Amino acid sequence: MNERHELDLSDIQGNVVRGYPRYGFPKARYVFYRINDAAAGRAFLQRVFPLVTSAAMRSIAGATGAKARPSATTDVAFSYAGLQALGLPEASLRQFPEEFAVGMKARAAILGDDGPSAPVNWDPIWQDAEPVHLMIAINGANDDAIAGRYDQISTFVAQSAGGVQLRKGHRAAGRDDMPYQEGSALYEDGEATPKEHFGYVDGISNPYFEGCGAHDSAVIGGGKLVRKGFGSELAWAPLETGEFLLGHKDEAQEIAPAPKPALLSTNGTFMAYRKLHQNVSAFRDYLEAAGRDYPGGQEALAAKFAGRWRNGAPAAKFPTQAEADALTEQWHQAKLDVERSTTPEARHAAAERLSKLNVEMVDFHYNDDLGGTRCPIGSHTRRANPRAALEHGQTMAFETPSALSNRRRILRRGLPYGDSSTPGSDDHGIIFMALGASLERQFEFVQQQWLNYGNDFRLANEKDPLLGNHGVDAKGAPNGRMVVPAGEGARDVPYFCSKLPRFVETRGGEYFFVPSLTALRMIGAGSVDPT
C-alpha cells in the first residue's frame, strides 16, 4: 500500500501517460497563446496551474486526497519562443535541443513538408512568422465540459490585461480565423469510436514503459521484444522510462543530457503537434479503382496499406478478412457481455475474454512474415513500428531483437477534426501529437527515414502509402508507388500500386516542451535557476 511507485505520476502531465479519448474524454480544444509580458504570463500560469491534470488522473484543484474524476482535463506546453517570452534564464534555454529551438517550420525539409504540405499552405496561425508561445489542450467528456474549462481559462486571459493573448488563425468551416482548434472522436450511432476519417481504428498500439502505470498486460505489443534465454523465441519487456520522460534512464542505458536545472526537465518531455489534413475522397477513389483489380478488393488493399484491417485486426496475424472480422465480432460480443452481465462471475469471465482479445490485437511481430506476404514491409504500421523486423531475420543481429526500433518509439496522442461526410470538402483530418524524449531521434527520424523513405526496409525510395509525401511527375500526375508482395497462395502474384497521390497533407504544427508539474510551477513562479 505504501510502496512507492517507480514514477511520481502526480508530477507528470496527464496527456503524457494517458491517451484521454480512451479514458472517456472524446472531445478536445487546442488553444494557443502569445505571451506579451513575462510577468503577466507567469501570473497567468499560476492561475491555470490548479486546473492542470496530472497522470495520477485527478486535477490538482481537488488534490486534497479526493480522487474525483475531472470533467475536463488541461495540459500545458511551451514552444521555445514561449519559454523565452516567459523569461526562462538564458543558461537554461541554451540547453534545449536545436530542433525544438528552431521549431517545426524550420524543419520542413527534414519532415518532408513540401508541395501541398509546405508551410505556405499551413493554417494562418502556423504560417505566421511570429511563433505561438503556449499551448493549452483541453479534453472533455462533452462539449459543455470543454466550454466550461475554456471560459475559465479565458477569464485568466482577460485578467492578464493584454499580457497573454489568444492566437487565432485555425481553418475550419470555410473560415481561417478560428480562435482554437477543435478535435473530436468520430461518432457512430451516437457513440464515440476510435476510428479516423479513412475508416481505420486508430491508436491501438502505444508504447509501454517502465513505471507508466498502465496494466501489466499492456507490455504485450507496447513494450520491446527480448529473447527468451538464448533462443529465437521472443517475449515482451517494458521500454525504459527515459525514452519518454527526461531525467530517467533510456534504452542506451544512460540518462541523456537535459536542460538544467534537473527540476526543469525531469518528468517533462517534448511534443510534436501536427494538423494533418486527410484527402478522404482521394483515398476512397484510389481504393475503389485499385480495389477492382486487387484480389480481395478494397478492404484487403486497405489492410495492405495500413498493415491492419480497417477494423483494427493486425494483418500479420489475421491475413484474411474472414479472420479479421471474426476477431472483431468476438471483441464486440465480449464487450456487450461485460456491459450486460448480471452476475459478478459472468462479468469477470467476459472481461477476461475481452482482455485476451485486446492482446490478440497487439501480440505479434514479423519474424514469421519477413517477406511481408501477410503484412507488407512497406505498410504504415510496420514502417512506423517495425518491431523486430529490422533484424531482417538474422537472429542475434542485435542485443535485443527490436534494438533498432526501441529508440524510435513515440507516444501517439490526438483526435480527428472536422467532418468527412462530404469527403471532397477541405476541412477534416487528424490532430496528431507525438511525444518523446527526443524529437530528432524519435519523431523526426520516423517521419524522415521510415515514412518518407524506404532504405531501412530495403524498399529503396518507396514511401508510406498512407502518410508518405508522395510527389508528382513532370506532368503533375501523382507518382507514389507501393509493391504489395504476393500473398501466401501458390498462384498469388505481387500487386503494384502506382500513381499513389498524397493522401495526408500537413496543415501546420509546432514543437513543444511539456514540463512536469514541478517545472510548470517553477516557470510560473519565475524560480527556474540553472546555477
Added chain:
Amino acid sequence: MPNLNGNAYGLTTLAPILNRDPNERSYATMLKELLDALPTGEHSPMAAVPETYLCRFFVLDNVVYQGLDIVKALPLPVPASHDRLKSAYLAFTANFHGPDLDQYLWGMWDAADSTIRQIWKYCVGFEQVHDAASFAKYLRRCQVETTFYFNGSTDESLAEQLKGLYLKQELAKFAFDNQGKNAEELQAAFFDFVRRTQPEELDGPSWRAGATSLERAVIGEASPEALRAATPGTPSGLRPTAKEPVQQNVGSAAVTQ
C-alpha cells in the same frame, strides 16, 4: 590487400601545395576557391573520367593538435608536441574500377587534362608534368596507401553498373505500367521494353555518369517515333518458343531491391 578491394581501387594522394610570400594570397586559398567553383554531378569534369565511382578533392591545411600526452614516468599528462605540416596539401581521393592505377590515371589525363593542370599547378613538382605518363608518375609519387575504405560498388565496370541501375529503374516502371495485361499484350510490351532499353548493349541506353537526379539520368534512348518505326516483332537475342512461355509475373524483388 591495400588500395584494392575486389576490383574497386581506393586511391589516396597528397600533393604539397607551393608556399608563397605570406603577404600575398596563398595558393591554398586560391585552390580552395577553384575547387569550390568546380561543377558537380554530371557536369563535373571528373564525370568524364572513365571508371570513376566517386572522387573528392580537398585542401588539408594542417594536422590537428592532439592535446595532452601521457608519459609513463610522469604522474600527470604533459602537453604533447605540436606537429605542423611544412605546407598545406591537396588531397585527391578516388574509388574506381581497377585494378590498374596507371590505366586509370592515363584515362584521367585524356579526359580532363585541362582541369588537372588548373588544379595541380599550385602543387610542388607539377611543372614536371606534361603528358599522361608524367602525370601518372607524379600522382604515384603522391600516393599514400589506402588500407581501409568503404566500397559501395558491385565490383563491375562503371558502364555495367550504370546500365544495371538504368535497367532496374526501367524494369520497375515496366512492371507498374503493365500490371494486369494478358500474356499477349505483356509480351508485346516486353519486346518494346527490350527494344527501347537494349539490355545487352552497354553502349545503348543507360544512365549518365555523375547523374544526381532520376529525371536527367537517362541517356541514349531512341525517340518514341524511331522506336515505333523500328520493325515490330521479336527483338534480337530473344527467341521465345511455345515451350518457353513468357513469364507473366514480374517478381517484386526485381523492382524493390
